[in-house]
Amino acid sequence: MRISRRLVGAFMTGATYTAALLAILPLAAIFGMLVAKGAGSIDWAFFTRSSVPLGETGGGFAHAIAGTLIIVGLACAIGVPVGVGIGIYLAEFGAGRLGWVVRFVADILNGTPSIVIGIFAWTWLVKPMGTFSALAGGAALSVILMPIVARTTEEMVRLVPNSLREAALALGYPRWRTSLQIVARTAGAGIVTGVLVAMARVAGETAPLLFTALGNQYFSTRLTGPMAALPLQIYVYAVGPYEEWRRQAWAGALVLILLVLSLGIAARWVTRGKRAGG
């Protein structure tokens, strides 16, 4: 073997190691900064108080945290039943042309910019209702959530052994009860994983909330009015001119990433030992 071929091989092997290092570097840098700049500003008041007027110090993110929980909850209430239904359809009856179309549309919607989904929700809910609302925010997020839940549900239902189906049918169960009570229930943990992954994804979305939930400086639980959300509050504070705002933006970002990560870890924990989604 010529030396130069070995050299090229060694060099390119080294290059792929470098690529892996370079890919992980920003991750370390971002988490490092989040902890370094955010951790110091997180105290009890951060979770119990809302924004305070300029000039005062010591406000918190209580309104934004509550808002995110409510809006993501709304998104789940709308999107999870539909998404799971679509997933079961795709796995059980999705072999035909319609199945292909639905699968394709799900992937297209999954790749649609979230800002476009935001304006869609605006035309359907904000404009007719005449007001920005948490409801519109939840609906926008549900459009992002549905395709993810549908595709993971499909994969999980597909994994259920066919012998389970046959056993249930042999015992005289009709197909629909077999499908719901045996197949879907067996795939249950996997479906929950898919839902948690989708929640982690939408919890961090900002763009679809800009003209739906809008944001709010005050604590609000009214679904038909503007509501704060963690990503929105981080955005407003990050681009704002005040040092105090920036400090809180970092703290909010740390809380948001911890929320997203715990949803992700919970997703893995639910299906521990089994094959995780996708």
Added chain:
Amino acid sequence: MSFPFSTVTTPSPRITAEDRWKSLRIVSRGDVVYRIVLTAVALVLPAVLVALTLELVVNAWPAIKAFGPGFFTHSTWDPVASRFGALPLIVGTLYSSLVAMLIAVPLALGVAIFLTEFAPRPLRRPVATLVELLAAIPSVIYGLWGIFVLLPLLRDMIWPVVGPALSWLPIFQGVFYGPSVLAGGIILAIMVLPYVAAVSREVLLAVPPAQREAALALGATRWEAVWTVILPYGRTGIAGAVMLGLGRAVGETMAVTMVIGNRHEISASLIQPGYTIAAAIANEFAEASSAMHLSALFYVGLVLFLVTVTVNALARLLVWRVARGSAVGSAAI
């Protein structure tokens, strides 16, 4: 397939959903209802897609009628005079995405090759998880980090060193203040990297081991096996992975809005501020000053939507040819 060894990996016949039920043709009324209900639910997604498209077209119609195709060639964006041209937005979107892909694709391919070919086994899972974790970070956090870490780093530490050597190039003209197409491109590159890497990795894993073994048996080094056999074998899927990443980059909103500078100007220089379609919608939609302004924003939104639909459709078709029907891409989250 004329290679004798390619028959080694004949795929097992796939059991379709219809096959599962075929042996048991008992139909009850409940079953009929069940199927109808599920089908109706499944139609929600196509209905949303159709409604979304119609809504964009209808709302963009006044602007389409008023500006026509000239919308794409004019660069004035003047809400006061109600004159709108989207050229700077389109150029800015493509330019920042191009920069992102130039950085992200080689890195992502390197990561994918590392994870499937070169990495010591115990390292593969943790490294793959770490790279996927990049996709879990919300866009607004990338933006926050971009404003307060990346921009100062580029402006105060990197540019003073490399700037003098590069400033003769047309793409590095002008004074560098921070918010720029370059910064937007870098942030986008970090954001799309995990998607391109995850899908490329799946594509490379799907290459039959016999291909690699044959190359090695013929005396190829491991790198030569990758370069001459594995990458060409997976090129369709890799093209799909790149398209998928491009789709993400073009539509990404918050992080770009926060670092690109948001100016309706066309500049060849990477270190000057730019604007993207998504960023313009994010900034101007809620405060649109007139009906025509709003309609123009719908118009660019429609363009953005059509571009991402096309790119994603191509990507899915390319990737599906390799990994049929699997939810590739959602795996990257």
